[in-house]
Amino acid sequence: MALLPLILRIWKLLLVLSLLSTTYVYLYPLFRGCNFQLSKEGEVASFRLLAFGDPQLEGDSSLSSSTTSKSTEPQGWARFKSIISGKELGTQILSHLHVYRKRLDLWGNDRYLAHIYRTTRWFTSPTHTVVLGDLLGSQWMSDAEFEIRAQRFWNTTFSGARPVPDPLFDYEDIAHENSAQWPSTLITVAGNHDIGYAGELDSNTAARFEKRFGRLNWDITFGLENGRLRTLTRNQAAYAEGPRLKLVVLNTMNLDGPALDKELQGDTRRFLNNHVGNAMGQTYLDATVVLTHIPLYKKEAICVDGPLFTHYSTQDGGGIREQNHLTEKSSREILDGLFYYQNTWARSGIVLNGHDHEGCDVVHTRNLRNALPEGNVSRIGEWTSLPHELVHEGGVSRDESVREVTLRSMMGAYGGNAGLVSGWFDRKDRRWRFEYRSCMFGVQHIWWAVHILDLVAGLVGMVVIPLSIWGSASKAHGRSDRAKKNQ
Template identity: 90%
Template sequence: MALLPLLLRIWKLLFLLSLLSTTYVYLYPLFRGCNFQLSKEGEVASFRLLAFGDPQLEGDSSLPSSTTSKSTGSQGWARYKSIIPGKELGTQILDHLHVYRKRLDLWGNDRYLAHIYRTTRWFTSPTHTVVLGDLLGSQWMSDAEFETRAQRFWNTTFSGAQPVPEPLFDYEDIAHEHSVQWPSTLITVAGNHDIGYAGDLDSNTATRFEKRFGRLNWDITFGLENGHLRTLTRNQAAYAEGPRLKLVVLNTMNLDSPALDKELQGDTRRFLNGHVGNAMGQTYLDATVVLTHIPLYKKEGICADGPLFTHYSAQDGGGIREQNHLTEQSSREVLDGLFYYQNTWARSGIVLNGHDHEGCDVVHTRNLRNALPQGNVSRIGEWTSLPHELVHEGGVSRDESVREVTLRSMMGAYGGNAGLVSGWFDRNDRRWRFEYRSCMFGVQHIWWAVHILDLVTGLVGMVVIPLSFRAASKHGSAVGRTKKNQ
């Protein structure tokens, strides 16, 4: 074949491109330098949290309601052709093609997100992993669709991860050390697309979420022993000496008012107030990590999303329909109650949330030493909020501030982001320290393009390589006959 040498060269080029691009896709944390920050002493951090924001798994609600999978076989098409005029048949065909394209998109999106989770977890070896809300794509889905998406969440997107075991929420005296393997356990926070905002969150959406993903509000305390975290019971945590690290999963979806379900809001309020009371007994050796969904209040211009509140009509209850931030009052309750220590000092800790898909990184302090332009600062009571990049310019001390990181979404449109939170106890300063880094894969088109390239390379190779061997064999036989005749 005259074209065979050309096809072989094309295949070799495809193979080289496929090899290089696939190597990047599956080792991208290495090429992007994604790792948890080491402590000041160069040691691996005791607390390494891999965090994701807003995967928002879509489902049947994203498909055209007028078109389903039925009647798509040969008999179905024959029936359509017999009863539908040509123009309408063309419209039906386009509708069905759109459905198939969307289903393929959902299939690929699940695996794109799974690739990010699997690759970053394998490469960075976290001690804990969390998804900061909006696990699914709509609070209005039916119970059946909720279950379908929950199964996709656990079986495909976060395959291999285990939910936090139910007994862990209520332990008092027995520290279930071997009942939970934190590196393979996935902490899941509720977001507005999972359970709704305060104006539409009810017992039904709360119950189905807790059944598949765990409680809306809970906490766990770890003790530090020989550089490693050990799960403490409530009794142990109350009397433990030495450094302690507390994880607080807080449902901020109904922290503000008006709320549709006052009882559920009361549960959240009592949970937060209980931690405010317990925080009074904490010392400078302790730290708190708050995991939630809605960011704390900032004025317009500090983050991509500014303050926004909309409400249902009075006849529909008047509750909160949408919000970008917590109110200033609720934000102050979180900061004052969980992180204020004394004078201008702040307790060690960090606040992590999602919701704003663009992401944001701010610091809250009670002692801004150097004045900054008013456009760069916001206020929450006695706290001043400013972008993290202005910390040095503002003369902000780590011991007098709390960092709040709003994670950029892990969705393809936002680059497939993962957050790496490092926490360690500084033995010299006698305080916990926390640092944050981002690790981005790239848009979903990269994942699709590389795997399509791999498929094309494989198919072309399946044709070209056998033909090449066959041509080489014929050439060898011809040479042999020529020598024999000579």
């Protein structure tokens, strides 16, 4: 028992470290100053979008194939003798340890991502939430594995969220205010690891995604009443007076070609063209928020990922196998069709996407007042693209530009990032304004270390506290006995 005082002091130190680190982990948005930007009048933004990129939930397909049966291996008594003789014992132990470690890693990763979602949502109170593609980790998984990962996505990682209700995809007659509980609704965008690139995407892959996560292409319009957004029907949106905000979820996975499934590509093309036509009727009171996965075109060195296209062989259809950006042509269609207003003026809005795990923040403008070095700019038709940090140096006006934010991944290796997009209608300028901020937790090792520390402190406390109480009682009893003898 001579070591008990020392162990007790060590435990108290562990307890203090545990309490401090746990406080940070569960209140990190407070310590990092994570919040939605207020309007110029100091009011809470009407549109507060909490955005995540590329969680990429892995699954059984990432585990070692050693867990599967191998019909070519010796069976029965021959296999037993081989194992006990030591020929395979070491290999088997290492293989199974790897599998269990990977399963533990998957278990922890789901809960790490869930912690990022749950904590930022609780602290920031968004009006809307979106995951910008690559919800799952591989487009090649079986239907059974897809279903397992989808269940983990909804029941663990984004527990408490619900998919967009089907009636909202066809908001023709009535405003589904009862079903449109947007704060608890999770908008999901398709990425290449969910449905594949254009050379891989087929009707079966698209159908299973839409069954569990919602449509690939859809939109919704909100009206602004007393500083709050109200879901509008299609008819209401067409004739509404006053500020309107449109969310456009665009499947860019098959916007470029060649595509494996021409019919699915036609659906995406018609959806985009329809919005290009509708945008012609928009005024300066309107704004568009595009939610997609693949970033718009930029030349090398503007973002971490530069332009990249690979294709399947002619025998395999020649479709797109991989791409980092959209083509310049498709990018121009989006910018010209959805955001060009007149002369050098741009419609209000913002483009949000994922794919590039490092993230990127770019502004597209048709009026770059101050020349910048060629290495700092890229071009899409008449649009000049430049890093957001060079906006002031380039003399770029907010009314003549569109911001594109490629969200840094929420995966642990990239710091558990969350994006905070604020949108409000500036009554003085009579235009929508949008601002973006990042909120990063830290690598997944922090989450693991703190919870392991909590576990160790708890286990040590369960041993030390009873021993300390027992020791104190023994000392008190001894003093009592000595006092009686002295009387």
